[in-house]
Amino acid sequence: MDEIRQKRVLMIPAPFEGHLPSMMNLASFLSSKGFAITIVRTQYNFYDISADFPGINFFTIDDGLSESDMSSLGLLDFILELNSLCEPLLKEFLTLTDDFDFIIHDEFVYFPRQVAQDLNLPKMVFSASSAATSISRCMLMENQDKWVHHGEEARSKLEELVPKFHPFRYKDLPVTAYGSMERLMLLYHNVSKRETSSGIIHNSSNCLENVFTSAAEDTWGVQVYPVGPLYMTDSATTCPSLFEEERNCLEWLDKQETNSVIYISMGSLAMTQKEEFVEMAMGLLQSNQPFLWVIRPGSITGQNSVDSLPEQFSQALTHGDRAFVVSWAPQKEVLRHRAVGGFWNHCGWNSSLESISCGVPMICRPYSGDQRVNTRLMTHVWQTAFEVEGELEREIVETAVRKLIVGDEGKEMRRRAIELKKQVEDSVRIGGSSYSALTSLVDSIMAL
Incomplete structure (x- = not known):
């Protein structure tokens, strides 16, 4: 041009x-x-x-x-x-x-x-x-x-x-x-x-x-x-986030095995009930997969921090070998990291685009608005994700994470995500x- x-x-x-x-x-x-x-x-x-x-x-x-x-x-x-x-x-x-x-x-x-x-x-x-x-x-x-x-x-x-x-x-x-x-x-x-x-x-x-x-x-x-x-x-300039990014999570990712980490971020608006939050935390621990979790301050209804989570979760954070929590992450860099094998997300459009362009399959948990539309695109058009519906229990979380990270279905989704990534890269050339x-x-x- x-x-x-x-x-x-x-x-x-x-x-x-x-x-x-x-x-x-x-x-x-x-x-x-x-x-x-x-x-x-x-x-x-x-x-x-x-x-x-x-x-x-x-x-x-x-x-x-x-x-x-x-x-x-x-x-x-x-x-x-x-x-x-x-x-x-x-x-x-x-x-x-x-x-x-x-x-x-x-x-x-x-x-x-x-x-x-x-x-x-x-x-x-x-x-x-x-x-x-x-x-x-x-x-x-x-x-x-x-x-x-x-x-x-x-x-x-x-x-x-x-x-x-x-x-x-x-x-x-x-x-x-x-x-x-x-x-x-x-x-x-x-x-x-x-x-x-x-x-x-x-x-x-x-x-x-x-x-x-x-x-x-x-x-x-x-x-x-x-x-x-x-x-x-080529001309894109990174727009500063409304939230301060904690970049030390990238160093933690460097220590993890390829495609082993599940990254969890529910965006800038979604709120989570405390009961669901606890089930999510325990399910992640039970999956035995390393996880990087974005927990925005004030995003958990009825509590301001992760301090009141079960002792087992607090111990995992203290040791830091299999769990890392931040208030906000440099998401595109996280998704491009070789260690990240899956993304649990609300399926907002920016996150959906970023997961596709980085070749990372998703677990979709839509909350409102266009997230439902994007979830259907991801699960039934591009087939690079699956949805977790209904009441969230720790066993459901555990099964979903293992399905995406180590299961055959997850591996097939990852293959399709990588193919789609190549198509997106070609589209901007x-x-x-x-x-x-x-x-x-x-x-x-x-x-x-």
Whole structure:
């Protein structure tokens, strides 16, 4: 891709751990191609990353929201409130500056859509989720009545396949644990209004989701650009995490045998009940496999640390030969490490992409939203994972870990994961599908 004349692009990421890094990877790529990039950040969850992205400008909208607002409103209402507050602030900023040719905004911060339309600015939607997730939201809006009824018959219907959306069941659609169905439908209605956009950019690859990117184009009638995984582009710059990484876990991994370690991380939002946490801990010990476990402070309901876990677990941590616990890990480096043979995860899209691109099979324990969609992709489309459903007991944990790390089924999943890794690597190279999508994206922005 040759250098191009400068064009001014305003980019607006969502202020969440799972959304900001991929948007910043895209910003770095566009900046490397000669675009003048300005990032609009909200005051909520703000931390200064400007030093890590020289040549990119930053502007902050003072939304007036805080962590206490997130706690009191809940995630769904918080996102709705954020969009409501930020729309007039962005319009004021753009009216005063009049200095941009194009807008790219995260799908969950949809407030720029009306502003861009009022100011006659072309725009594109950026999705940090899978293309299948975009389609699944529409399917959920069409079939929300499936979740209104209760009882055995209603639960049975949720097991049925969604028509024209193979291999997804109704239970795989992205319902949430963070609010009511009514508020979720309002959010998805706003997130899914994309017909007036000049395109949809997905942090995904056609080698993974060709069927679903095509379906997205048919649904919205606009070009879809599957440009991921964006962290694998040559220009990608690591975006500092909201959480401090404990890198000493890499030294511990160096001492472990190849493909022997199960890595457990449930992401930046999921909460775990204390009872389930104890069963998880004891099951990991009973598996006799070394494990690296990310336990975020405050992520266990009713307790702030691992101090109240059974003595057997505390002893394993003290000796440190078979167990290592951190509050946050450098995940991509962990997954690339030769010692890691499996990944137990909630199946958020970033973690799913990283496991695939590192060739690591997974145990999926979805919690909410798109995690259900991604789990079905991993287990039934790519077949690089299996799901653990229902109440978690230590025997179930033990069996699942041994199945993935030392069992024949796990070895076959690892083989498929490595094959998929090679396809993803090819997609970001010159001539690959993601590289070509990035080229097409640059050309499209220049033509607008």
